[in-house]
Amino acid sequence: MPAWIKYTISVFSICTVLFLGLNKAGELARPQDFDSDVWTNYYAEEDNTINTVLIGSSSMYRYWIPTQAYEEQGYTSMLIGTAAQDIRLAPYLMEEAAKTQDLDLFVVEVRSIIIRGDVTKIKDEHYNYRMEVMTSGMRPSSTKFEMIQKYYRADEKSKFELMFPILKYHDNLLTFDRQVLIDRLNQGTDEFKTGRQRAKITKIKEPVFESDGQLHLSDETLGYIDDIEAKAEELGVKVLLVATPYYPSRGQASKQLQLDEYIASKGYDYLNMNNVLDELNLDYSTDFYNSKHVNIAGAKKVTTYLAQYIEDNYGLQSKLTDEQKQSWTDACDAWADEECSLMAEWEKYKKENE
Template identity: 40%
Template sequence: MKQKIRQDLKRVIAIAAFFCMLLWIVGELGVLVRPFDEDFDKWHYFYAEDKDTLNVAAIGSSSIYRYWIPTRAYEKYGFTSFMIAQSGQDIHTVPYIMEEAVKSQKVDLFIVETRQLVTYRTSEYKEQTDKEKQQYLFSTISAGMKPSFVRMRMIHDILQKDAGNPEIEWQIPLLKYHDNLLNGTWTEWKKRLTSGRDIYKSATQISKVEKQSETKIEPDGTLVLLEEDHQIIDEIVRTAEKLNTKILFIATPYIATKYRYPLQLQLDAYMEKKGYSYLNLNAEKKEIGLDLSTDFYNLYHTNIAGANKVTDYLAEYLSTHYRFENKLNSTQKKDWDTSVAAWKEKEAELLAQWEENCKEQE
């Protein structure tokens, strides 16, 4: 009898192991067949960094990745950073991103850019919310994230479910993106199968120039942040506390508009009321040294020249207000030094084009 029980138990364990392996293979294939677009690769490059080598993880949308240059901060102040940032990143995904990030990087600090909260509330007031686009932007976050309970919860909690948008396809991305097995060029597949780290450590800048100007805006009290907007900020703070990690909210510089500016002021006031660590760079354009005629490429983003200035200002602030331990061994330091050199070459190209674009604006 005991021998039969042991045999049955072995069969159960073998079957369970088989299905676990099958689920793992399906999950990994799902990540592999994600769409061929750079926003879908952000998680891949974050995971590729050596375990526990990052001091700072910066989370947000283009309102962070158009402003922050990790290699520049490392060269000047010695701390490492990386961005988990996708276009239009929904701020409601931030707590889940934080939980996923600490699995491979026990960072000293999370930076969370807050503008997407204001952007979303603005689009709601203007009745310009594009649900289909929101779903696509959400997919850039979920598709590249490794299979995990964190990912499952994020999809279940945030996904806009309807008959044409089944959750099962989001939970098992191989179902959602299986057509990509036959799509993509050989060059794209080769890059996906062989690429490791991002040589630029997540930096991505452009050289376009567009002159900007600001006018005084007087809020009339008709636009307000809702309680649910406050709640997501509070939830991000609770998540940081749960993970025993420091957090700094920031607002990067942009040109104020009649919709966004009143909401931004209310967000600033809420941060002050709650006593959260918050750096409003939008109010410090002059201190940063930003030139509205040369340092932006549209209302909402800096170009390479503006990003250099914002990075310098923010990096100095971080090095002054936070203590970052040296996490790199000699080999890892060489890797970062290589990335610094690579970005300098890229920066030189961007700045040369930026100078030409500035001349055209004259």
């Protein structure tokens, strides 16, 4: 073998080791925030074992319990859900998710268009923080690079640091408790398969959706839905758009109706769960923790309905071997204990509110 080829191989090998080392160090240094764990939890799942990925903000992850859906319908799911998630990022998250899993379906929450309004008006510091946390556990890739370049509101130096989190968060390696680093080094799959519910109860009014006669959503905003559909088609994966139950302001109700009309005109697969409230059997005095999110009791009802809807319309089939099923059995057992604790807390809130 010529010397120049040996040299090239050696340089490439060294660069690869350095790249992998930087990536691993970045994972260890990422912020201590559940949202920073979303991607590391996802990557920890064995390749090609997940049927569907649910993408969105708290309007998605507070409503869906992956272990419950698995027990009731037999298919696997994971949440790529982060607080205040910008819907414009969904196509990039879909692309990244499809790299390690042979997915049958994306479920994308669209209510963030209604609740967050014009994302360009959100203060840079608030917008950037949520994006920093969400991407900190994401592997370096062209997908991540393009997303950061397009939407991260910072100079090129800051964008480069976000691409390789060790550059941004290296001080954490010195300040984190030693046990945090050990736990991250030994991190396996998420104990609850990304379930994250709350027990608190807030009584709310039954929602009313009426138009105020105005068009609040711009063509650009509605185009975000088209971007999601285009990415799903490019990836060859079906996509279901979902709006979860909430109590809207008058303006939000009008936006919701405008969004519903647009999606219907396009013929996209869409489930607005605010239109099936009787079937959901939600109790507005006990099943929400604020006007925009359900608690554990509400999440159980929503999960049962949505899991059945997905099964009826997409017929997902389990990809798991007997050995792989054990991971989900363990997660279901762990969640059973967590749910018991949450429901006991929920019962206390219920008695206090009576």
